[in-house]
Amino acid sequence: MTQPTTSNPPVPLTRRRNGKTAAERQSERRQLLIDTTFEIIDNEGATAVTVRELSRRTGLTARYFYESFAGRDEMLRELFDAVADDMVDRCVAAIAAAKSDGGDIAEALARSFIDGLIQDRSKARLFLYEPLVETALSGGVPARASRIARIIHNELPDTLDRTERALVALDLVGTLATVLSSWLTGAVRATREQIIAHCVRRFHESGIGTV
Known part of the structure; x- marks a missing residue:
């Protein structure tokens, strides 16, 4: 039974x-x-x-x-990736809008990158500074930098060969990161508009300009 x-x-x-x-x-x-x-x-x-x-x-x-994260390092990498993804999306959207409106791609790119980070200091710190001192994040930096570099690479003039464009794009990513890190930590005293103007000037010097 x-x-x-x-x-x-x-x-x-x-x-x-x-x-x-x-x-x-x-x-x-x-x-x-x-x-x-x-x-x-x-x-x-x-x-x-x-x-x-x-x-x-x-x-x-x-x-x-x-129940939400596999571990402490995995959580930090997940948060870092989310911030990086948001930055990439902002840059892509800003460039598309500038092209549609006939605006300055260099300015659109600089403003989207800078404004996206200064809205939240903790996210800016996670994205710009923490990978330099936190071993859990160091491995993901090259891949994230390459994603942003590819966006810049696509806007560089065709007069540069493939290798030159790749090098210039990575150099510009490094410039953005260094300038913003120094500014946000107080090592460089400047206004937001001065920082944006500096980055726009660097983009223009590299051949990224108005449509």
């Missing part, structure tokens, strides 16, 4: 607790961890980000950290 099962059915993700589903609660915990991570980066740097410190500040146990 078949015995009746006494196991409980799986709890559906749509079951609500305090008016929220399990998926919604997990999403909120993940966002809290991300926001707290950026807060730590802004004030102390990425080296201060640990699972224990995040648990202490958020009140979430390590179990809740690992």
Whole structure:
């Protein structure tokens, strides 16, 4: 005779607790961890980000950290990639808009890059400075720099051969990163417009100009 099962059915993700589903609660915990991570980066740097410190500040146990991220290094790389992806998208959209409107591609590119970073100091620090001191991020920098360099590469004049265009594009990415890092850390005192003007001038000197 078949015995009746006494196991409980799986709890559906749509079951609500305090008016929220399990998926919604997990999403909120993940966002809290991300926001707290950026807060730590802004004030102390990425080296201060640990699972224990995040648990202490958020009140979430390590179990809740690992439900969203494979580990501390993986989380930092994921956040870095998200910032890099946003920068690439901004640059591509700005160039397309400048071409459509007959505007200055150099200025559009400089403004999109700079304004995208200064909106959030912690994200600017993660993108520009932390890869220099945080080993978890160092490996991803060349790939991200290459993505932005390719965008610049495509706007350089055809009078440059392929190798020259690649070298100039990487040089310009380095210029942007160095200037912005120095400015945001206070090593260089200048206004936003002065920084933009400098970057636009460098783009113009390399042959990126108006459509």
